[in-house]
Amino acid sequence: MKIELLRNCSHGSEIATYLASNGDSAKIIKVSSTVNGIMDLRAEIAGWDWYHKIRYAKMKIPVCRVVMEKNNYLKIEIDYIKGKQGEYLKGLVYNKDVLKKVIEHYFDIWPVSCKGMVPLHGDFSLENIIINENGVHVFDWEHFALDAVPWGFDPIYLLFEALWFNFEITKKLNTEEIQIISECIQLLEKHNLSKDIARQPLNFLISFISDSKYLWRTQANKFPVLRFTQEQIRFIDETIARLRQS
Amino acid sequence: MTLVDFLKSQYQTSDDGIFVADIEGYWSNLDKEENKTFIELLQHSSAREALKKHYPWFEDVIFSPKRQAGLEILQLCGDEICIDYGCMWGALTLPLARRIKLVLGVDQTLESLQFLKARLRDEGLNNVVLLRNNLRQMPLFPENARADVAIVNGVLEWIPEVGDIELKTYFGKHQAKNYLGHPGEQQELFLRRVYENLNDKGKLYLAIENRFDFKMFFGIKDPHSDTMFTSIAPRKLANFISLRKLGRPYVNWLYSFDGINSLLKKAGFSKVDLYRCSPDYRFPESIIHHDYPMDNSRLINSWKNENGKITFRRTGARIAEYVVKRALKIKALAPSIIAIGHK
Numbered sequence: 001m002k003i004e005l006l007r008n009c010s011h012g013s014e015i016a017t018y019l020a021s022n023g024d025s026a027k028i029i030k031v032s033s034t035v036n037g038i039m040d041l042r043a044e045i046a047g048w049d050w051y052h053k054i055r056y057a058k059m060k061i062p063v064c065r066v067v068m069e070k071n072n073y074l075k076i077e078i079d080y081i082k083g084k085q086g087e088y089l090k091g092l093v094y095n096k097d098v099l100k101k102v103i104e105h106y107f108d109i110w111p112v113s114c115k116g117m118v119p120l121h122g123d124f125s126l127e128n129i130i131i132n133e134n135g136v137h138v139f140d141w142e143h144f145a146l147d148a149v150p151w152g153f154d155p156i157y158l159l160f161e162a163l164w165f166n167f168e169i170t171k172k173l174n175t176e177e178i179q180i181i182s183e184c185i186q187l188l189e190k191h192n193l194s195k196d197i198a199r200q201p202l203n204f205l206i207s208f209i210s211d212s213k214y215l216w217r218t219q220a221n222k223f224p225v226l227r228f229t230q231e232q233i234r235f236i237d238e239t240i241a242r243l244r245q246s
Numbered sequence: 247m248t249l250v251d252f253l254k255s256q257y258q259t260s261d262d263g264i265f266v267a268d269i270e271g272y273w274s275n276l277d278k279e280e281n282k283t284f285i286e287l288l289q290h291s292s293a294r295e296a297l298k299k300h301y302p303w304f305e306d307v308i309f310s311p312k313r314q315a316g317l318e319i320l321q322l323c324g325d326e327i328c329i330d331y332g333c334m335w336g337a338l339t340l341p342l343a344r345r346i347k348l349v350l351g352v353d354q355t356l357e358s359l360q361f362l363k364a365r366l367r368d369e370g371l372n373n374v375v376l377l378r379n380n381l382r383q384m385p386l387f388p389e390n391a392r393a394d395v396a397i398v399n400g401v402l403e404w405i406p407e408v409g410d411i412e413l414k415t416y417f418g419k420h421q422a423k424n425y426l427g428h429p430g431e432q433q434e435l436f437l438r439r440v441y442e443n444l445n446d447k448g449k450l451y452l453a454i455e456n457r458f459d460f461k462m463f464f465g466i467k468d469p470h471s472d473t474m475f476t477s478i479a480p481r482k483l484a485n486f487i488s489l490r491k492l493g494r495p496y497v498n499w500l501y502s503f504d505g506i507n508s509l510l511k512k513a514g515f516s517k518v519d520l521y522r523c524s525p526d527y528r529f530p531e532s533i534i535h536h537d538y539p540m541d542n543s544r545l546i547n548s549w550k551n552e553n554g555k556i557t558f559r560r561t562g563a564r565i566a567e568y569v570v571k572r573a574l575k576i577k578a579l580a581p582s583i584i585a586i587g588h589k
Contacts, residue, residue: 001321005533008315016315031318033344034311068324071371073344075318 003029011222015040015142019080026080028139033073036218040142041074047141048078050119054109055137064141081137086126091166092159092177095126099158102129103184105136106155112192117147122216124154125161143216152193153208156201157225159184163236164224178236182243198244200237202228249327249350249391250375256385257377264359267379271354272410274334275304281357293364307337312529314341316399316584319521319533320451322346326394329443331381332401336362337528339374342397349374350393352381381405382432384439392445398437398452400528403470406432406497418472422493429497430509437513441589450515450587453527457500460570460579464562470498503536503578506585515587522580533584540575 006028007017014037018029032038048064056063061079068075086098110118121128122143130137159181167173181201189198197204205225213220228236247255257265274281287296298305307313317338326346333339333351335358342349343366351374353359359376366374382405387393406429415421440450455469457477462468468476473491476484477500488496501509503520510518520536524546531546547563549556570579 002535002538003319003321003533004535004538005315005318005530008529008531009310009312010531014311016311016318018318029318032311033314033341037311068345070324071344071373072369073341 009037012219013037013040013142014218020077021080028078028080029067029075030078031073031075035072038072038074039217041076043144044078044141045076046146047119047121047144050144050146051109051138051141078139081130081132081139083130083132083137086129086131088126088162089165089169091169091174092162092180093174095162096180098126098129098131099162099180099184100187101131102126102136102158103155103187105138107191109138110151110154112151117149118151118153120145120148120215121154124158126158143219145215148212148215149208150194150197152188152197153205155184155188156197156205157223160202160205160225160228160236161223164228168224173232173235175239178239179243181236182240185240186244199241201240202233202236206233247388247391249348249387249393252388252391253350253375253377257379260356260378262360262363263376264356264363265375265377265379266356267377267383269354269378269380269383270410271380272412273404273407274355274358274411275413276301276357277412277414278357278410281355285357285360288361288364292368293361294368296364304335307528308335310529313337315530316451316453316521316523316527316533317341317345319519319584319586320395320449322395328395328397329393329440330397330399331384331440332398332404333362333376334358336365338397338399340365340369340371342395343371343374346395347373350377351375352377352379352384354378354380382436384436384443386439387443389445392443392448394445394448396440396444396448396450398440398450400453402433402436402452402454403498403500405429405436406499417470418467418492420491420493423495425495425497429499433499434509434512437510441514441587444589446589448589450510450585452506452510452583452585452587453523454506454583454585455500455526456578456580456583457502457505458579459581460566460576461563461581463579464566468498468500470500471496501583503580503583506583510585510587513587515589517588519586519588521584521586522577523582523584525581527582527584530582536577540571540577545571 001020001022004019006019014034015030015032020027020029030041032041045064052063064076064078067077123140128140163177185198185201253265257267260266322345327348328342328346329350330339331352333353339349339351356378359378408425462478465474467474471488473487476487476496484496507518521533522536523530524532545567547567549560549564551557551560570576
C-alpha cells in the first residue's frame with residue numbers, strides 16, 4: 001500500500017488527508033491528533049453514516065470506517081470514489097449542468113418536506129463533489145451537523161462559492177452567472193426553500209455563517225464568500241430579486 | 247530483557263526520571279543560560295504556556311499538528327516500540343506516543359529532554375522513556391530489547407558535528423573547529439547502529455533535505471550552515487566555501503535520492519522506499535512516493551505571501567517550482583526526502 005499526503009491541515013483544519021493505493025483499490029485516509037481535528041473527524045464519520053443510509057442504502061460495507069483510535073489520535077478511512085471531480089474554479093456558466101445535477105441530488109438526499117432545520121454538510125463545494133456513472137457523490141463531511149441549518153443552505157453555498165471563484169479570476173460580476181443562480185434559487189424555492197431566504201440569498205448565507213461560526217470550529221473564516229463586500233452582496237441580491245420578479 | 251530493563255541496567259536516572267549517559271554535549275536553539283531559566287519556569291506552568299510567553303516563535307515548530315504528517319507512511323498498527331533519535335523537544339515523540347505502545351526519545355541535550363518531559367506531563371502520556379546520550383555512542387541493544395521503528399528526523403546531517411552547539415551563535419557564524427573522522431563515514435556508522443537496534447521486521451523513518459533541492463540552485467542558503475551552494479557543490483568545493491566563510495569544514499552532509507538510498511543500503515537496510523516531500527519534511531504539504539511520476543505533483547508555492555500579496559520572491563519560487571515540476575518534470579530536485587528503510 002503506497003501512501004500519498006494530499007492535504008496537511010489546510011484552511012485552518014487540523015486533519016491530514018492521504019490517498020492510500022494498492023494496484024486496483026484505493027482509500028482516502030484522514031488522521032488527527034488534536035481536539036478540534038478529532039471533533040471534525042467524528043463529524044465526518046457521522047456525516048458519512050447519515051449520507052450512507054440514504055445514498056448507499058443497498059451497499060453492505062460502510063463507506064467510512066475508524067481504523068485506529070487511541071490517546072487523542074483518530075484515523076479513519078473512506079472508500080475512494082472514482083469519477084470526475086467538480087471544477088470549482090471554472091465558474092457557473094461552465095458548470096451550469098453539473099450544478100443542476102447536484103441540486104437535484106440535494107432534493108434526493110435532504111428531506112424536502114422538512115419544515116425545521118436540516119443536516120448541514122458545511123462545505124458543499126464543487127470541489128467536494130464527484131460525478132460518475134452512478135450519479136452524484138458528496139464527500140468531505142468534516143462539518144456535518146444534524147438539524148443545524150434551514151433547508152437549502154448547502155446548495156446556496158454551492159452557487160455563491162462558484163460565483164466567488166469566477167469573480168476572483170475575472171474581477172467582474174457576470175449577469176449571466178447571476179442569472180444561473182437566480183434560476184437555481186427558483187428551483188430550490190419550488191421545493192422547500194423559504195421565501196425569506198430566496199429574497200436575499202447571499203445576505204442570508206453570509207449572515208448565517210457569521211452568526212454560526214461554532215459549526216465550523218477552527219475553519220469558520222475559510223469560506224471565500226465571506227470576502228464579498230456589502231456593496232457586492234447588495235448588488236447580487238438585488239439583481240437576483242429583479243430576475244425573480246421578471 | 248525489555249528495552250526499559252536494559253536502560254535501567256546501563257544508565258543512571260536523573261531526578262526527573264531521565265536516563266542519563268556519562269557524556270558531554272549540547273545542541274539547542276537556546277543558549278545554556280536561556281535554557282536553564284526556561285526549564286525552571288516549567289515547574290509553574292505548562293510547557294506550551296511557558297514557550298508561548300518566552301519564545302513564541304518556536305511554538306509552531308514544536309506544537310504544529312502539521313509536523314507529524316510523514317508518520318502515516320509507516321502504517322503503524324499501534325503496538326510498536328520506537329526509538330526517536332535526536333528527539334529534541336518532541337515534535338514527533340508525542341505524536342508517536344499517541345499512536346504506539348512505547349517511545350524511547352534520545353537526545354544529547356538534557357534541557358530539551360526536560361522540556362519534553364514537561365510536555366508529556368501536560369498531555370498525560372506515560373508511554374515515553376527518555377535517554378540523554380550522544381547519538382554516535384548508542385549501545386547495541388540486546389535482541390529482545392530492539393525496536394520496531396526508528397525515527398531519524400532532521401538529524402542525520404548533524405551527526406558529524408562535535409562539541410556544544412548553541413545555534414544562535416553557531417549558525418552562519420565564523421567559528422573555527424576541528425572534526426574527527428569523515429562526515430559520510432560518521433553518518434554511515436550511526437545508521438548502522440540504528441539498523442542493528444531494530445528487530446527483524448523493523449523500519450527506519452528518515453527525513454532530510456534533498457541535497458539537490460531546486461531552490462539551492464537559485465542561491466537559497468543551506469539550512470544547516472547558512473552558506474550558498476554548499477549542498478549542491480562537490481564536497482571538496484563545499485569544504486572550501488565553508489572554510490572561507492565559517493572557518494570550519496562542511497560536515498552537515500545532505501544527500502540526493504540516490505545518495506540516501508545507497509547510504510541506507512550500505513548501513514544494512516535491504517529495501518528502501520523513497521518519498522518526495524514539499525515544501526519541506528518539517529511542514530509537508532505533499533508527500534509522494536518517488537516511483538510516482540511528476541504529473542501527480544501539486545504546486546505548493548503560492549504566488550501570494552501570508553498577507554495575500556503577490557511578491558517578487560513568491561513569484562520566483564512559483565515559476566521555479568513550475569519549471570521543475572511541470573515543464574522539466576525532474577523528480578530528483580524535490581525539496582526534501584523521506585526514506586523508509588526496511589531491515
